[in-house]
Amino acid sequence: MQWLADADGARRFVGAARADRQTVGLVPTMGALHAGHAALLHALRPQVDRLVLSIFVNPTQFGPHEDFARYPRDLAGDQAWAEAAHVDAVFHPATSVMYPVSPSTFVQVEGIDRVLEGAVRPTHFRGVATVVAKLLNIWTPDIIALGQKDAQQVVVVRRMMQELLWPTRLVVVPTVRERDGLAMSSRNVYLSPAEREAAVVLHRSLDAAERAVRGGVRDAVRLGAELAAAIQSEPLAQLDYAVVVDAATLAPVAQVAGRVLVAVAARFGATRLLDNCCLEVEGEAVRTVLP
């Protein structure tokens, strides 16, 4: 497994792969890997000849009062996950590689970057879209993989790739959960034991919402209100949103029909957690799908 730290090394790696007619897959991460990231690596491994993991805690996707400085970093642990997943190259650039000068060029996916997460983190998706565009420029991968847990990120990146004419295929990998259902996240390490226990309310409430849809509920506003009430019944949860939106546009819907994203965000102490489920509803038929 090679460790690469700059764009030239990455381009040489890709050049050699292309010369051998090999395909390249990229899993972009911010490190502090867990089983959720491993699922992304395992999903791409059989689909490509050369598998690349990028680890870069991207400063532009953090707001001024967010956790950039204390975001978990664990390169030794990341290396172990990468080896176990048979990664061919790890890309771990310094900030000066990804942002060689103070940035004035950004990629912004207007509209869908300002709702849900974007309503509370107004520059977050601009940072995500910009860094993913840079990684695509450097690696020109055939496939990249993102996790379902950050469903809005999937929608934003997909739209960015479509509009900027990237031929890269985006693979979305289902959320990996702890035994009690909590979605895996690098930020789960911030939770106190009591918050950790309380946080399972997100998954339980989403499960209840999905059962309600399967039971025939089609009023999206009522579903969202019941979801919000279920999360608020947990004293340690401070709800940010519990909504039912169109899975492609992220616009609120009145009826649960077609492809909808049921998305929640709540704070447990200082830690903000997200979860979602994505459903395709046609008449009585309800299917669980990926965003």
Ligand code: PAF
């Ligand atoms: O999901 C993440 O870890 C990050 O947002 C990403 C896609 C690696 C961009 O920094």
